Amino acid sequence: xxxxxxxxxxxxxxxxxxxxxxxxxxxxxxxxxxxxxxxxxxxxxxxxxxxxxxxxxxxxxxxxxxxxxxxxxxxxxxxxxxxxxxxxxxxxxxxxxxxxxxxxxxxxxxxxxxxxxxxxxxxxxxxxxxxxxxxxxxxxxxxxx
Amino acid sequence: xxxxxxxxxxxxxxxxxxxxxxxxxxxxxxxxxxxxxxxxxxxxxxxxxxxxxxxxxxxxxxxxxxxxxxxxxxxxxxxxxxxxxxxxxxxxxxxxxxxxxxxxxxxxxxxxxxxxxxxxxxxxxxxxxx
Numbered sequence: 001x002x003x004x005x006x007x008x009x010x011x012x013x014x015x016x017x018x019x020x021x022x023x024x025x026x027x028x029x030x031x032x033x034x035x036x037x038x039x040x041x042x043x044x045x046x047x048x049x050x051x052x053x054x055x056x057x058x059x060x061x062x063x064x065x066x067x068x069x070x071x072x073x074x075x076x077x078x079x080x081x082x083x084x085x086x087x088x089x090x091x092x093x094x095x096x097x098x099x100x101x102x103x104x105x106x107x108x109x110x111x112x113x114x115x116x117x118x119x120x121x122x123x124x125x126x127x128x129x130x131x132x133x134x135x136x137x138x139x140x141x142x143x144x145x
Numbered sequence: 146x147x148x149x150x151x152x153x154x155x156x157x158x159x160x161x162x163x164x165x166x167x168x169x170x171x172x173x174x175x176x177x178x179x180x181x182x183x184x185x186x187x188x189x190x191x192x193x194x195x196x197x198x199x200x201x202x203x204x205x206x207x208x209x210x211x212x213x214x215x216x217x218x219x220x221x222x223x224x225x226x227x228x229x230x231x232x233x234x235x236x237x238x239x240x241x242x243x244x245x246x247x248x249x250x251x252x253x254x255x256x257x258x259x260x261x262x263x264x265x266x267x268x269x270x271x272x273x274x275x
């Protein structure tokens with residue numbers, strides 16, 4: 001018996017890479033149908049600028065003193081607690097949609113972070129953390145002799 | 146909290162806007178005491194200059210413009226949330242004393258204090274013993 005897979009490859013050998021790419025694309029397209037990727041709070045956007053990753057997150061109404069940001073190796077962790085208004089007597093809630101309680105999120109970055117040079121800012125309810133890549137971790141250029 | 150509630154909700158309105166940006170529904174807390182109605186709205190990216198509050202008859206509109214949500218000279222590698230304006234409209238059931246409305250924005254949260262008009266404040270009626 002010959003291997004059917006091998007035969008097929010040989011017969012359409014010129015087309016194989018394209019077919020494989022197409023199949024991969026189709027699989028990718030349909031694999032996520034009907035299911036949303038699980039999302040954690042807070043949602044983040046990650047930007048890249050000259051080897052520095054910039055993570056932004058919308059965290060309205062936080063007390064920057066009570067937010068905790070820590071970096072170790074290639075992972076970033078953000079945690080905090082939503083601020084609650086303190087009420088006097090006789091207050092009735094009509095709607096409660098904003099977040100309550102505490103949150104924590106860990107994000108893994110594709111490189112080792114220089115923890116000493118991490119910078120975080122909190123403005124207009126948006127947290128911006130810039131995470132520079134470790135010098136030792138940067139790709140090295142190799143000269144050809 | 147339900148998972149989807151953690152994400153921003155896009156505004157679906159019948160009228161189109163001139164600025165080609167998405168608008169989102171800010172999440173709000175509303176509470177009241179006997180004197181005022183309080184409204185807190187999550188509007189990250191908005192400051193006191195870019196927020197608009199309008200009260201016409203009993204229709205309260207809060208709108209916030211987000212100028213630029215992108216990081217300068219950086220390219221977006223991974224995205225979980227979108228950036229856009231905020232808009233939400235409420236119908237108020239009570240008469241509001243519109244001259245005394247106080248609005249503040251702090252850390253991306255809009256806080257509105259809407260004092261109830263004097264005439265509709267509940268009055269306690271003392272009952273005299275016959």
